[in-house]
Amino acid sequence: MRLLQAHRRAGGRRLALTTGLVAALAGPLAAQTIAITGGTVYPVSGPKIEHGTVIIRDGKVAQVGAGLAVPAGAQVIDATGKWVTPGLIHAGTTLGLVEVGSIGQTRETREAGEIDPSFNVAEGLDPFATPIAVARMQGVTAAFVAPGDGLIAGQGVLIGLRGERMEDLVRVSPAAMVINFGGEGRDAGGGTTAGALAKLRELFADAQEYDRRRAEYGRNALRPLAASPADLDALLPVLQGRLPVVAVADKRRDIEDALRIAREFRLRLILAGGAEGWMVAPELAQAGVPVLVQNLRDVPRWDALNARLDNVALLRRAGVNVVVAQNDDGRDRDLRWSAGNAVREGLSWDDALRAVTLAPAQAFGVADRMGSLDAGKVADVVVWSGDPLDFASQAEHVFVGGVEVPLTSRQTALRDRYRTLPPQ
Amino acid sequence: MMIPRRASAAAGLALLLGCAATTGPASGPAPAQARDSATAGWSVDRPQYPSTYHRRPNPPVFIRNANVLTAAGPELHGTNVLFQDGKIVGVGNDLTPPAGAQVIDGTGKWVTPGLIDTHSHLGVYAAPGTFAEDDGNEATNPVTAEVWAEHSIWPQDPQMPLAVAGGVTVIQVLPGSANLIGGRSAVLRLVPGRTVQEMKFPGAPYGLKMACGENPKRVYQNRGPSTRMGNMAGYRTAYLGAERYRRQWDAWRAHPNGDPPARNLRDESLAEVLRGRIFVQNHCYRADEMAQMMDLAREFGFHIRSFHHAVEAYKVADLLARDSVAVSIWYDWWGFKMESNDGIPENAALVQRAGARVAIHSDSEDGIQRLNQAAGAAMQAGDQAGIPVTREQAIRWITANPAWILGIDSVTGTLEAGKAADVVLWSGDPFSVYSKALMVWNDGWLAFDRNDPAHQWRTDFNLGYGGPGVGE
Numbered sequence: 019m020r021l022l023q024a025h026r027r028a029g030g031r032r033l034a035l036t037t038g039l040v041a042a043l044a045g046p047l048a049a050q051t052i053a054i055t056g057g058t059v060y061p062v063s064g065p066k067i068e069h070g071t072v073i074i075r076d077g078k079v080a081q082v083g084a085g086l087a088v089p090a091g092a093q094v095i096d097a098t099g100k101w102v103t104p105g106l107i108h109a110g111t112t113l114g115l116v117e118v119g120s121i122g123q124t125r126e127t128r129e130a131g132e133i134d135p136s137f138n139v140a141e142g143l144d145p146f147a148t149p150i151a152v153a154r155m156q157g158v159t160a161a162f163v164a165p166g167d168g169l170i171a172g173q174g175v176l177i178g179l180r181g182e183r184m185e186d187l188v189r190v191s192p193a194a195m196v197i198n199f200g201g202e203g204r205d206a207g208g209g210t211t212a213g214a215l216a217k218l219r220e221l222f223a224d225a226q227e228y229d230r231r232r233a234e235y236g237r238n239a240l241r242p243l244a245a246s247p248a249d250l251d252a253l254l255p256v257l258q259g260r261l262p263v264v265a266v267a268d269k270r271r272d273i274e275d276a277l278r279i280a281r282e283f284r285l286r287l288i289l290a291g292g293a294e295g296w297m298v299a300p301e302l303a304q305a306g307v308p309v310l311v312q313n314l315r316d317v318p319r320w321d322a323l324n325a326r327l328d329n330v331a332l333l334r335r336a337g338v339n340v341v342v343a344q345n346d347d348g349r350d351r352d353l354r355w356s357a358g359n360a361v362r363e364g365l366s367w368d369d370a371l372r373a374v375t376l377a378p379a380q381a382f383g384v385a386d387r388m389g390s391l392d393a394g395k396v397a398d399v400v401v402w403s404g405d406p407l408d409f410a411s412q413a414e415h416v417f418v419g420g421v422e423v424p425l426t427s428r429q430t431a432l433r434d435r436y437r438t439l440p441p442q
Numbered sequence: 443m444m445i446p447r448r449a450s451a452a453a454g455l456a457l458l459l460g461c462a463a464t465t466g467p468a469s470g471p472a473p474a475q476a477r478d479s480a481t482a483g484w485s486v487d488r489p490q491y492p493s494t495y496h497r498r499p500n501p502p503v504f505i506r507n508a509n510v511l512t513a514a515g516p517e518l519h520g521t522n523v524l525f526q527d528g529k530i531v532g533v534g535n536d537l538t539p540p541a542g543a544q545v546i547d548g549t550g551k552w553v554t555p556g557l558i559d560t561h562s563h564l565g566v567y568a569a570p571g572t573f574a575e576d577d578g579n580e581a582t583n584p585v586t587a588e589v590w591a592e593h594s595i596w597p598q599d600p601q602m603p604l605a606v607a608g609g610v611t612v613i614q615v616l617p618g619s620a621n622l623i624g625g626r627s628a629v630l631r632l633v634p635g636r637t638v639q640e641m642k643f644p645g646a647p648y649g650l651k652m653a654c655g656e657n658p659k660r661v662y663q664n665r666g667p668s669t670r671m672g673n674m675a676g677y678r679t680a681y682l683g684a685e686r687y688r689r690q691w692d693a694w695r696a697h698p699n700g701d702p703p704a705r706n707l708r709d710e711s712l713a714e715v716l717r718g719r720i721f722v723q724n725h726c727y728r729a730d731e732m733a734q735m736m737d738l739a740r741e742f743g744f745h746i747r748s749f750h751h752a753v754e755a756y757k758v759a760d761l762l763a764r765d766s767v768a769v770s771i772w773y774d775w776w777g778f779k780m781e782s783n784d785g786i787p788e789n790a791a792l793v794q795r796a797g798a799r800v801a802i803h804s805d806s807e808d809g810i811q812r813l814n815q816a817a818g819a820a821m822q823a824g825d826q827a828g829i830p831v832t833r834e835q836a837i838r839w840i841t842a843n844p845a846w847i848l849g850i851d852s853v854t855g856t857l858e859a860g861k862a863a864d865v866v867l868w869s870g871d872p873f874s875v876y877s878k879a880l881m882v883w884n885d886g887w888l889a890f891d892r893n894d895p896a897h898q899w900r901t902d903f904n905l906g907y908g909g910p911g912v913g914e
Contacts, residue, residue: 317808
């Protein structure tokens with residue numbers, strides 16, 4: 019068992035090295051030019067364009083604008099009367115890591131321990147997991163896929179929702195280190211918040227110590243450290259500010275703890291959950307911390323007594339970069355309607371669309387490659403029949419990395435089998 | 443509307459039996475009797491936790507120039523709604539506000555009946571969600587028909603006001619699904635109460651929670667049942683006992699000579715199912731299991747009022763229509779376990795098209811706040827797949843149909859004259875993600891006003907523990 023674990027861990031580290039820089043943003047199988055014409059284009063990075071054209075070439079957005087000439091030989095998609103947006107980025111899911119929630123064999127979200135910084139979820143991804151196709155049909159084209167519980171849950175990755183191999187899916191690995199403040203993260207600290215924070219500080223200090231004195235560690239000339247070399251190594255990009263930390267925290271105290279730790283160790287913080295974030299919105303804005311909001315949660319819990327549905331709007335009003343990242347197993351496809359609910363609770367429509375496109379790209383530091391319709395970005399594009407944030411619309415064309423994906427899934431196969439009863 | 447006639451008649455009968463708060467031996471007789479029997483007689487003839495609900499006063503309300511989905515006819519535009527003394531007076535352009543009426547401008551807004559959730563655990567799995575509020579599953583025996591959900595319900599559950607803010611006026615609180623037969627449900631009006639008795643919907647028949655499939659066989663895998671065939675044997679054994687019990691009691695009631703038969707709370711609930719006075723509310727996901735349960739019901743001569751969750755209902759929609767069994771379903775929640783793995787968003791539309799009765803339920807303290815959205819999403823999913831659903835049908839999924847499932851459809855669930863004034867004023871189209879419930883009237887009483895904290899229920903738990911409330 020230990021051997022297996024060590025082997026997997028080593029694999030995870032190798033993966034981090036080879037795909038660390040968007041290695042998998044390879045172009046489509048065949049070079050192809052596509053022109054989406056006549057639609058109302060919402061680039062998100064700028065104002066909407068009536069009767070706009072989006073030209074996709076070799077997997078990238080080549081041009082966006084009004085009155086563009088259609089390149090010779092391009093496949094033309096007439097989007098007259100349609101809405102064209104960037105593909106949606108789901109910033110808090112288990113897409114590809116879970117097929118059936120209750121079946122352990124199909125779950126790849128959780129390491130056994132409380133402190134697993136070297137655990138990277140990428141090699142557990144199943145490109146054929148049904149929820150991927152289901153989410154894609156609702157315009158989700160990319161996702162931040164994160165590990166689960168523990169104090170340091172491990173490394174999440176950014177994936178595009180297309181491909182047959184892990185390497186096809188993974189765009190950035192690792193994309194962030196997931197740390198749980200409060201909640202079950204406290205178990206690693208003897209069941210208390212202060213204990214968990216002390217444990218974190220010890221781990222961070224030991225990682226730095228290990229990095230400074232590797233030779234002594236190799237000679238057994240160093241005191242015992244708080245974690246294995248693999249785990250301490252995995253923390254270094256975090257401590258060097260190269261890898262963001264997704265700090266999961268709902269309670270105001272826990273958010274403030276995360277902010278304090280981030281200041282001490284100069285971490286790049288992304289807050290996730292953030293139920294009581296509205297209570298410290300100015301501090302979050304000041305610290306430049308984006309928030310991945312579970313924006314449909316308002317039921318009081320001991321770690322979120324002040325949860326409220328307009329949290330996301332209040333945070334935005336204070337200047338926070340907000341990301342709508344509602345996650346419920348099996349409901350990843352509902353992301354666009356979660357953004358619609360944010361509008362219902364006071365966020366502007368433009369900010370809501372941004373909160374599921376450019377805002378998550380910015381939060382994870384990949385806005386130069388994803389999140390809006392701008393020349394040079396990965397061509398994740400959706401053509402909608404109407405307002406993507408409301409129920410009366412549907413995705414009619416979905417492009418992931420410049421390739422149109424079929425809008426079918428196991429669900430549509432079931433539906434079509436039982437359209438007439440008894441089934442034929 | 444596709445309402446099987448036979449089932450409607452059954453509902454009427456149940457209400458006739460239920461309305462006087464005398465639903466058989468297990469429900470409360472009149473107070474005078476209670477005094478007499480305090481010194482003599484038997485527990486069975488004394489009141490059994492009767493409702494003490496009273497309608498709260500409210501001035502008449504006249505909503506003018508609104509769009510209205512009555513759940514009993516076509517969508518109306520630019521019309522008026524009047525209710526008074528807890529009853530719908532009417533919907534139409536010929537109405538005028540009576541003296542003292544509160545007149546509300548409904549221009550650009552929508553009015554619907556209050557929403558009804560057939561599947562809730564509010565109060566039995568109350569917030570803040572610790573083990574201390576975990577009162578929904580008496581998971582100590584596969585058959586616990588003797589437990590009543592109302593004996594677990596905490597009226598200070600802070601989740602209740604959140605549901606009201608979503609336009610919900612009536613809920614059925616069910617025991618959980620650990621057991622084959624989990625116990626009696628409670629039908630509540632979502633109004634503040636110190637006691638659950640103050641919330642109990644007068645005259646509503648009890649439901650009996652039954653559960654198929656994975657949950658019971660997982661919970662009891664070491665003692666049995668541990669298989670689906672074991673589940674079936676468990677139901678059959680329970681109803682065999684109840685069959686005998688019912689016969690003994692019915693005989694004694696007809697000729698009450700000597701002492702009554704020994705009272706048994708478990709059999710008492712099941713016997714009421716056999717008499718048609720308690721409605722079976724059956725958690726069941728898979729198509730093949732629903733068919734088994736319909737055969738079980740035939741074997742013992744009872745009727746399953748609704749399957750709950752029923753993610754595979756679309757596979758047997760014709761059988762559901764044949765047996766007049768309704769379904770209480772999500773629009774799209776699937777994949778969290780094997781028996782939910784075949785869930786599809788067109789489930790509601792396909793079942794509707796087959797002529798069976800659809801309700802959208804929540805089974806969730808979050809989902810209950812957005813039942814209107816779930817109905818909207820399910821309606822659109824049908825339309826987009828070429829299975830058209832009308833708005834008039836979709837509104838019934840969250841109003842009239844759940845009222846039928848709970849056996850209260852002659853009292854509430856539509857905006858027809860004479861029905862209880864359970865009314866929601868929406869900021870816009872209730873099937874849009876952008877719309878909010880602005881005002882909610884429960885039995886004519888203003889239970890929620892988004893713009894007035896004085897009309898926003900705050901439970902005891904909300905006091906002093908923060909909780910910003912709604913709309914602040």
